[in-house]
Amino acid sequence: MSTREVSRRKLLSSLGLAAGASLLSGCADALQGAPRRKKRDSPESEEAYSSIPEGDAASAWRYVKLDSADVAAEAYGLVPQGGCMYALFASIVTAMGRVQGEPYLSFPVHMMKYGQGGVGLWGSLCGAVNGGAAVIGLFAPEKLQREQLIAELFSWYESTELPTYRPKGTKHSSPVPKSVSHSVLCHVSVGRWCAASGEDVGSPAMNERCRRLTADVAAKTVELLNANLHEPCKFAGLSPEVKSCLSCHNDELHDTLGKMQCNSCHPKLSAKHPAIKPVPPKSSSDRGTPKLDIR
């Protein structure tokens, strides 16, 4: 991984955000062509910057199929050691280390503790999906495939009643209330669950919810990798609502970057917008005080 200078054109040809080929990343959509974006710049006198040769590094991290139930149990067990992102990432890398040995055994998994509670308890991106995306980044070096897998994981997380995982043989095996997050953000996901369940943030019940949710996301990540890294694409793609919003805001207005569920933060739109399916009301078990007052 030493640095060296490479040709300016080779570097610039891989310029990041301008590509966006899978912004409407239903599988077919993403494969059939790039969206109607402006072309990026092609500077004529760009200097050569350092680059990192990575063909060998990426190929050393090969995915082999794992048992999603085993990984989920491992992730559930690891949450107390370092939080959601750590548990998810470590469960998969450790399982891979049992099968393949190095380089998995030497990965510094301790670093992934940073993602806990939406990164350092900041409430931003849920650590479980941050960890899932990091695993995808490790095993899917090709940009389009990586973005499709992340889109699939994130869309599922936003729209699925979680948690569903139930540990066996512990006092925690009783059911835990479920909720749909409508967001990949920890602050919103936890807030909606607490509103639906009547439980406090930081309560034992909330910690158990996040622990089981981490197991669920670990299992889903493995299922996605098992099904798609060695076999034909089987993606469901983004929700119709998000596709509808992006069809204007991305393809025509060029004023939005993102694929998050739009109406979770923007439920009230001006009259010029087409009709959009609203986020469902909170559970009947809501304690009556609004936990999320985004309008």
Place this chain on the structure above:
Amino acid sequence: MSTREVSRRKLLSSLGLAAGASLLSGCADALQGAPRRKKRDSPESEEAYSSIPEGDAASAWRYVKLDSADVAAEAYGLVPQGGCMYALFASIVTAMGRVQGEPYLSFPVHMMKYGQGGVGLWGSLCGAVNGGAAVIGLFAPEKLQREQLIAELFSWYESTELPTYRPKGTKHSSPVPKSVSHSVLCHVSVGRWCAASGEDVGSPAMNERCRRLTADVAAKTVELLNANLHEPCKFAGLSPEVKSCLSCHNDELHDTLGKMQCNSCHPKLSAKHPAIKPVPPKSSSDRGTPKLDIR
């Protein structure tokens, strides 16, 4: 990094989210004690789960001081190869590899491409701060210190006019409009900059803005690590507004997880709330169409 069973009590004593000792993470606040949180559960019949011994792994990744200007230039140069998170993380790990050799030279930096555009173009957490937090996670294994450093980086990002970095000797050396993001979320940060600058999402100007911003965040991350990993704590802490919100919502109501700038998404609060400083209006160069209609 093989897995083994450890005592149930040792594992549970490190249970993640319940700790939250630095939720109001001014330096002194965080060091002087835990917030008024409910105690986590202490199950009596918890089974032993697998754990990962990590003392040796964490100690193998020791931070040595770097030159923040050199790292910023390296990060700027690497953005075209893999996006914001990749460029930030690789710039620091590569620089460390030049000084210390292994294990830095073998780190699979390609994985960090997943964070581009708020993770797979999803618009969630800005890849630059995600990468900065990942670097902090690598070098600051102790929970409180890690969370303080992340809080410092994220608060700075939310409140600082960016980008400030200017590459030398390229056609890109002309100034780029600046904006204050008021958010660590890519969707919001990019949206505010495009509204302030009048530029499109995905435009060459926006790509150049994100590229320079990545250099800025890389420099800030190095400055924070240089100043705090080997010397006494020098943290500024969260903004007064966020502390004010959390003093009720975290310490008393227990209904909020997070430290993100609250009024970026919640500018209109009900009458029972105390006065709070609103987010400044958009720049006069705003094109007139609302880019962010969160209310």
